[in-house]
Amino acid sequence: MSKNAEADQVPIRSPLTRDDSVNLDIIELLFFAYRDFTSDPDQILADDGFGRAHHRVLHFVNRMPGLNVAELLEVLQITKQSLARVLKQLIDSGHIVQLHGLRDRRQRELYPTAKGRALILALASPQSRRIRAALEEAGVAERSVIERFLKAMVNPELRTQIDNLPGAASVNHRGEQEHG
Amino acid sequence: MSKNAEADQVPIRSPLTRDDSVNLDIIELLFFAYRDFTSDPDQILADDGFGRAHHRVLHFVNRMPGLNVAELLEVLQITKQSLARVLKQLIDSGHIVQLHGLRDRRQRELYPTAKGRALILALASPQSRRIRAALEEAGVAERSVIERFLKAMVNPELRTQIDNLPGAASVNHRGEQEHG
DNA sequence: CGGAATATGTCAGCCATATTGACTTATATT
DNA sequence: AATATAAGTCAATATGGCTGACATATTCCG
Numbered sequence: 290m291s292k293n294a295e296a297d298q299v300p301i302r303s304p305l306t307r308d309d310s311v312n313l314d315i316i317e318l319l320f321f322a323y324r325d326f327t328s329d330p331d332q333i334l335a336d337d338g339f340g341r342a343h344h345r346v347l348h349f350v351n352r353m354p355g356l357n358v359a360e361l362l363e364v365l366q367i368t369k370q371s372l373a374r375v376l377k378q379l380i381d382s383g384h385i386v387q388l389h390g391l392r393d394r395r396q397r398e399l400y401p402t403a404k405g406r407a408l409i410l411a412l413a414s415p416q417s418r419r420i421r422a423a424l425e426e427a428g429v430a431e432r433s434v435i436e437r438f439l440k441a442m443v444n445p446e447l448r449t450q451i452d453n454l455p456g457a458a459s460v461n462h463r464g465e466q467e468h469g
Numbered sequence: 470m471s472k473n474a475e476a477d478q479v480p481i482r483s484p485l486t487r488d489d490s491v492n493l494d495i496i497e498l499l500f501f502a503y504r505d506f507t508s509d510p511d512q513i514l515a516d517d518g519f520g521r522a523h524h525r526v527l528h529f530v531n532r533m534p535g536l537n538v539a540e541l542l543e544v545l546q547i548t549k550q551s552l553a554r555v556l557k558q559l560i561d562s563g564h565i566v567q568l569h570g571l572r573d574r575r576q577r578e579l580y581p582t583a584k585g586r587a588l589i590l591a592l593a594s595p596q597s598r599r600i601r602a603a604l605e606e607a608g609v610a611e612r613s614v615i616e617r618f619l620k621a622m623v624n625p626e627l628r629t630q631i632d633n634l635p636g637a638a639s640v641n642h643r644g645e646q647e648h649g
Numbered sequence: 650c651g652g653a654a655t656a657t658g659t660c661a662g663c664c665a666t667a668t669t670g671a672c673t674t675a676t677a678t679t
Numbered sequence: 680a681a682t683a684t685a686a687g688t689c690a691a692t693a694t695g696g697c698t699g700a701c702a703t704a705t706t707c708c709g
Binding site for chain 1: 477478479480481482483484485486490491492493494495496497498499500501502503504505506508525528531532533534535546563566568580581582583584585586589590593594596597599600601602603604606607608609612614615616617618619620621622623624627630631634635
């Protein structure tokens with residue numbers, strides 16, 4: 290019953306192209322671009338026995354020092370059980386430290402150490418270089434074009450996450466305004 | 470000992486911003502954009518008990534019908550063992566069929582069925598819609614700007630993969646734009 | 650022809666990252 | 680004092696990767 294018993298197992302020989310009403314070029318380019326983009330830091334991370342999950346945690350802790358666990362989970366959109374192992378390793382390795390919240394001692398504020406700051410800079414470096422090279426190579430005069438496009442790709446209800454990042458690109462959309 | 474015993478477990482309180490010599494905006498936007506971009510098809514895939522790995526296989530088989538297993542592995546940059554389970558399920562479910570190669574009967578040429586073609590279109594639809602909306606919302610007049618940038622993000626030695634795709638965007642670098 | 654190389658498939662085990670659900674501990678709120 | 684909240688933890692499960700080893704069919708080559 291797992292097999293499909295229908296008669297029409299006929300192979301379709303025509304390639305799906307961009308003219309088939311869907312936007313395959315960019316779909317595909319996003320796949321390739323993101324794959325190679327994320328491959329840069331992998332070697333560096335492997336030296337510490339880390340993976341991409343560690344990278345993301347480290348990134349946002351560096352970006353918003355002092356954020357608590359709930360806020361981090363909100364940004365990453367994962368569960369606390371998923372975060373647990375990764376965060377524990379980053380703390381054990383001395384890349385991140387936890388402090389009790391001042392207002393609320395139940396909360397744990399997460400901060401990078403000098404080691405954690407150094408690592409995220411090392412990880413960002415090749416990615417940044419790749420982006421700079423791509424902008425130049427593609428002849429993109431205004432970086433904001435790319436920023437606006439990428440931001441517009443994000444689910445509207447999650448864009449506040451981006452806006453809340455310190456010094457984040459305050460890229461305006463057309464006709465969209467944030468709500469307090 | 471696994472713990473870092475150094476004295477400098479001092480929390481760094483200054484956020485890392487774009488001015489810290491690295492290109493954090495776009496790094497971050499790529500993370501958010503890709504996350505939401507890939508989330509679109511997940512619901513549809515789940516209906517068939519599939520995941521993103523199935524999506525990628527289905528995509529490239531639809532894009533280049535008749536490609537063989539080795540070629541597919543080359544494009545996806547994974548091992549045959551990783552591909553095996555996913556491909557088997559897509560064949561069992563009647564989304565993909567295999568034919569013996571004509572020149573070389575050892576090879577298996579992979580083709581989508583009508584069912585497979587229908588599914589990839591269903592998966593591409595929300596992604597395509599998202600891209601179209603983002604281009605408009607960001608006020609991107611020339612789609613080729615985005616295409617050039619994304620392509621330039623790909624490792625040079627892998628760009629031939631993109632160029633070999635049928636009807637792929639023949640995006641020139643260095644701003645020499647031409648459209649279909 | 651016969652042996653080597655190749656394309657594919659498969660078995661087994663491992664790892665990383667995610668999930669859900671249930672429960673504990675410390676602290677805050679009412 | 681009771682309840683709610685923030686965080687941590689244990690257990691089980693799924694997905695999608697990986698390596699290594701080996702089987703089978705087919706092609707290539709001497």
